Amino acid sequence: MMVHLTEESLSELLDGSPVANAEEHLAGCPACQGELEALRRLRSELRDLPELQPPEGSWSRIAKQLPAGRRVRRWRRSGMIALQAVAAAAVFVLGVGLGRVFQPGVAVDDGARLERSAVQPTASLAEAMAEVRKRGAEYDVALRNLEQLARREGAPVPSLAQQRLASLEMLVEASRTALSVEPTDPVLNSYLFAAIEQRDAVMLEMTQSQESGSAVLWR
Amino acid sequence: MVDLNEADLVRRARAGELEAMRQLYERHASRVYTVVRRLAGDDDLAADLAQDAWTSAFEKVGDFRGDAAFGTWVHRIAVNTALTRLRQAARRRDLEQGFDGKSTLGNPDRWPAAAATDRVTVQRALDLLPNGYRSVLWLHDVEGYTHEEIGARLGIAVGTSKSQLSKARAKMRVLVTQSRAEV
Numbered sequence: 459m460m461v462h463l464t465e466e467s468l469s470e471l472l473d474g475s476p477v478a479n480a481e482e483h484l485a486g487c488p489a490c491q492g493e494l495e496a497l498r499r500l501r502s503e504l505r506d507l508p509e510l511q512p513p514e515g516s517w518s519r520i521a522k523q524l525p526a527g528r529r530v531r532r533w534r535r536s537g538m539i540a541l542q543a544v545a546a547a548a549v550f551v552l553g554v555g556l557g558r559v560f561q562p563g564v565a566v567d568d569g570a571r572l573e574r575s576a577v578q579p580t581a582s583l584a585e586a587m588a589e590v591r592k593r594g595a596e597y598d599v600a601l602r603n604l605e606q607l608a609r610r611e612g613a614p615v616p617s618l619a620q621q622r623l624a625s626l627e628m629l630v631e632a633s634r635t636a637l638s639v640e641p642t643d644p645v646l647n648s649y650l651f652a653a654i655e656q657r658d659a660v661m662l663e664m665t666q667s668q669e670s671g672s673a674v675l676w677r
Numbered sequence: 678m679v680d681l682n683e684a685d686l687v688r689r690a691r692a693g694e695l696e697a698m699r700q701l702y703e704r705h706a707s708r709v710y711t712v713v714r715r716l717a718g719d720d721d722l723a724a725d726l727a728q729d730a731w732t733s734a735f736e737k738v739g740d741f742r743g744d745a746a747f748g749t750w751v752h753r754i755a756v757n758t759a760l761t762r763l764r765q766a767a768r769r770r771d772l773e774q775g776f777d778g779k780s781t782l783g784n785p786d787r788w789p790a791a792a793a794t795d796r797v798t799v800q801r802a803l804d805l806l807p808n809g810y811r812s813v814l815w816l817h818d819v820e821g822y823t824h825e826e827i828g829a830r831l832g833i834a835v836g837t838s839k840s841q842l843s844k845a846r847a848k849m850r851v852l853v854t855q856s857r858a859e860v
Binding site: 465466468469470472493496497500501503504505507509510511512513516517519520521523524525 | 693695698699702703706707708709710711714715720724727728731732735736799800803814815818819839840842843844846847849850853854
């Protein structure tokens with residue numbers, strides 16, 4: 459009975475390695491020739507297997523794992539919170555419809571105030587900080603206008619002072635929240651200190667005005 | 678030839694730019710997914726492996742010096758990631774099976790069988806091989822690794838690599854031939 463080549467020998471032959479007595483056997487054994495040819499064909503089919511496409515959404519899952527992706531999300535988050543702090547100031551600043559609000563007995567439209575102070579999502583911390591500076595400048599302009607109006611009218615408006623105090627309390631709280639995410643951020647730190655300083659100044663002014671019965675000043 | 682555009686993408690990816698990483702991913706995603714899918718023998722595992730490979734590549738992209746093409750570099754990371762994970766899985770399985778005596782390794786009778794109605798394509802036959810056999814077969818016959826390289830990467834002797842290759846080829850041959858005879 460003819461002994462055929464083992465799978466190990468056929469595998470060696472497929473790779474071109476010499477196998478003792480294999481050539482002689484192959485020359486007289488169509489079965490082993492066919493087996494070797496089949497293995498060769500199989501290897502060729504393996505190499506010809508098509509390239510595959512990754513599942514849908516693969517990149518999104520990968521991006522979430524990347525340091526860059528995590529950093530962008532963190533910046534976006536802190537940027538959003540920073541803008542929330544700014545929005546707290548804007549609630550006060552933009553809500554003050556100069557002249558209209560300043561008139562005693564005219565209520566502030568809360569809906570309009572909140573709408574105008576809405577925060578738009580930002581793409582980066584840099585954009586958020588630019589927004590902080592822009593809103594800060596608007597805040598200062600509005601305060602100067604209010605000062606002028608207060609002096610011109612010469613009337614005490616305690617409800618506005620209280621509203622301002624409430625807005626500054628919100629600003630302090632929002633700044634603290636932002637700092638819990640980015641505790642070392644210098645801009646947010648200075649923002650918190652400035653908010654606390656202004657809030658304390660308003661509280662002091664309100665206390666002094668109650669004691670003296672004088673008008674509340676804006677600064 | 679140096680792909681200037683790709684070199685620029687790599688430079689930007691090293692600087693941490695996510696969009697550059699995405700573009701590099703788009704260029705090489707199918708190549709990476711294909712190799713991990715062939716080695717894994719399973720769609721879900723392949724998706725996990727591809728994700729691990731890309732995450733690892735971008736975390737290490739600062740180490741990429743451009744000695745090879747980026748595609749070659751990330752392909753190598755993908756192979757290493759897949760082999761490492763498959764070895765870890767094999768070790769866990771061996772440990773578990775050591776207690777119940779149901780080890781499938783080296784015992785073709787216990788290999789997962791294709792259903793009678795399942796036309797076994799070359800891809801399907803490859804999936805049906807045990808991880809170790811499939812890895813050796815793919816690395817040697819398609820990726821062009823030598824038995825020495827395979828032995829080093831899989832932590833096995835050169836002789837074991839050769840033996841597994843011949844068994845994998847023989848099993849593939851049986852699976853595909855049976856299927857074609859049935860059609």
